[in-house]
Amino acid sequence: MALVLLNARMSERSFKHWSAPAVLPLIALMLSKFSLIMPLSTAEAIRFQLLQAPPFIVNISADLKYCVGEITTSTNALKGVEQFLAQLNHREVWMASSVHKGEHEGELRELYRLMPISVIGGSFLPTSSGHNIAEAMAAGSAVITGPHVGHFSHMVSAMQSFNPLSILQVSGEAELIKSLHELLSDPLKLEARQTAAKQAFHALSFGILSRVWIQLDWFILKRLPV
Incomplete structure (x- = not known):
């Protein structure tokens, strides 16, 4: 099973909390279980890596919160x-x-x-x-x-x-x-x-879902056993 963290956020406050010696091994273990982590910014990507997420699984993504769909009124x-x-x-x-x-x-x-x-x-x-x-x-x-x-x-x-x-x-x-x-x-x-x-x-x-899907396809779907 592949685990993916979409729209991954790691605020400075959360980073300070998880960086504490008592909990760092726990978050490092949790992050190691993911196949792909898609943070929203370079700063957040760096924080995930400093929390010992494998660098090759951290890839900056577009923000899915833009995907609100067509605005229509009944x-x-x-x-x-x-x-x-x-x-x-x-x-x-x-x-x-x-x-x-x-x-x-x-x-x-x-x-x-x-x-x-x-x-x-x-x-x-x-x-x-x-x-x-x-x-x-x-x-x-x-x-x-x-x-x-x-x-x-x-x-x-x-x-x-x-x-x-x-x-x-x-x-x-x-x-x-x-x-x-x-x-x-x-x-x-x-x-x-x-x-x-x-x-x-x-x-x-524009094109956010397509870009996210391309990343999922490259890092996850193409690596799944047939």
Whole structure:
């Protein structure tokens, strides 16, 4: 049986924990059982190797969290949201997502496509590990995050490197309020951020599954006994 670790993460905090002499032999033994480890960045790949993962099984991979699928909205859901928006009497609206437990991914995906601005609420809490921004960007919603993006920091950096307008990262409540006011009062700025978000998502997500499959095929499937 071949064991593969996809989207492998090893934060600096976790690395320090597993590097302790008391537990290093345990993690080294665990990692030696894998046939392929696919971390998301060079830094994480180095951490896995420092934890004694065999170097030849560590291969940097694309982030599977980009693979959110096609953003579509069912007819019934669309009617419900349109009725809700009509009740607002054409007021300017925006959405804060990932702000409490119980939010369902399917519902968020439908709302992202209909909202001009999506604020990723989980990124404003220092105890949070962030929330996937790819869904909102794929839907063409202007994305605003807070300072605590956690596990998605590499995704935020990649998006901003591709186009600084793709994600607006604010420091806190005051800057969030100011940014919302600026975007809602300037249709051109809002449209520019919506377009940048969608373009950055498509550019960075293109071919991810194919690249991951090629690695799996090369390192795992071709080496299995016939």
